[in-house]
Amino acid sequence: MPKLPAPPLPKSLKPKPKRPGEGNGNGNGNGAVGLSHPVAEAGVSAVDWIDERTSLSGGIRWMLFRKVPRGVNWFYTLGSATMFAFLSQAVTGVFLAMYYRPDATGGAYESMRYITDQAFLGQFVRGMHKWGSSVMVILIFLHMARTFFFGAYKYPREMTWIIGVVLLILTMAMSFTGYLLPFDQRAYWATIVGVNINGTGPFIGPYLSDFLRAGPEFGATTLSRFYAIHMLLLPGLIIALIGAHLWLITKLGISAPPWLKGEPDPELEQTEV
Numbered sequence: 318m319p320k321l322p323a324p325p326l327p328k329s330l331k332p333k334p335k336r337p338g339e340g341n342g343n344g345n346g347n348g349a350v351g352l353s354h355p356v357a358e359a360g361v362s363a364v365d366w367i368d369e370r371t372s373l374s375g376g377i378r379w380m381l382f383r384k385v386p387r388g389v390n391w392f393y394t395l396g397s398a399t400m401f402a403f404l405s406q407a408v409t410g411v412f413l414a415m416y417y418r419p420d421a422t423g424g425a426y427e428s429m430r431y432i433t434d435q436a437f438l439g440q441f442v443r444g445m446h447k448w449g450s451s452v453m454v455i456l457i458f459l460h461m462a463r464t465f466f467f468g469a470y471k472y473p474r475e476m477t478w479i480i481g482v483v484l485l486i487l488t489m490a491m492s493f494t495g496y497l498l499p500f501d502q503r504a505y506w507a508t509i510v511g512v513n514i515n516g517t518g519p520f521i522g523p524y525l526s527d528f529l530r531a532g533p534e535f536g537a538t539t540l541s542r543f544y545a546i547h548m549l550l551l552p553g554l555i556i557a558l559i560g561a562h563l564w565l566i567t568k569l570g571i572s573a574p575p576w577l578k579g580e581p582d583p584e585l586e587q588t589e590v
């Protein structure tokens with residue numbers, strides 16, 4: 318005769334669920350995960366409170382706890398390093414924007430001098446932003462080289478590559494538009510050369526240089542145009558595209574190194590054609 322399941326306990330006899338840190342029944346009163354500190358418990362409760370209402374932890378787990386192929390190495394960290402460089406640029410850029418004035422009649426240059434000579438940690442933040450831009454460009458090229466030489470652009474990751482190409486162009490455009498902002502002699506003349514080079518491009522060249530100059534002549538609004546492109550348009554696009562890039566990477570998984578040999582599937586080996 319099959320064994321019947323035990324009848325459910327009446328409510329009054331059910332063991333009371335334990336509160337966090339109340340003990341795990343082994344008598345040490347410490348909790349199974351050792352969370353007895355009130356600060357740690359407060360953190361856990363806050364995270365639980367948010368998660369119960371948003372279910373965000375599922376998405377975070379999907380994004381972060383993924384299987385990666387055997388043999389991945391330091392070259393695979395170059396994309397994250399590029400992202401970190403971008404985040405650093407975003408943070409330092411926000412602080413610079415708090416003092417910078419896009420005023421072509423001398424205000425821009427003066428505000429940069431103020432940042433460098435007087436603002437608290439201004440020279441440091443400006444230096445981080447300036448050197449950080451070069452770091453980001455170097456990292457993005459190294460990351461692109463890694464994905465190219467490892468063949469990571471092939472099926473099914475073509476879209477990841479195409480979005481990457483757009484990210485590369487946007488990063489170069491960030492460098493170009495940022496170069497004018499100090500508004501010193503070098504920035505001014507280098508940008509005139511750059512805008513003129515853009516103007517020589519086929520078909521859209523002249524329209525592009527008119528758009529960048531905000532008219533047929535290099536004038537006061539050119540600086541505002543570059544500033545708006547540099548701190549609003551391009552960062553917005555870059556953030557959206559990095560989001561799409563990361564979504565595809567999570568969805569498709571990371572590609573295996575090209576030297577890794579696939580293990581033959583025993584089931585397929587037995588199949589006779």
Ligand code: HEM
Pocket residue numbers: 392393394395396397399400403457460461463464469470474477478479480481482484485488559562566570571572573
């Ligand atoms: C702002 C710029 C970029 C960021 C933040 C970024 C970020 C990332 C990250 C975090 C990964 C995960 C694996 C890894 O790091 O290698 C990745 C993968 C990838 N990226 Fe980028 N990337 C950028 C630009 C580019 C560029 C310029 C290209 C190529 C033109 C590109 C093509 C790819 C490809 C094909 C993968 C898939 C690699 C694989 O599955 O092995 N990315 N990217």
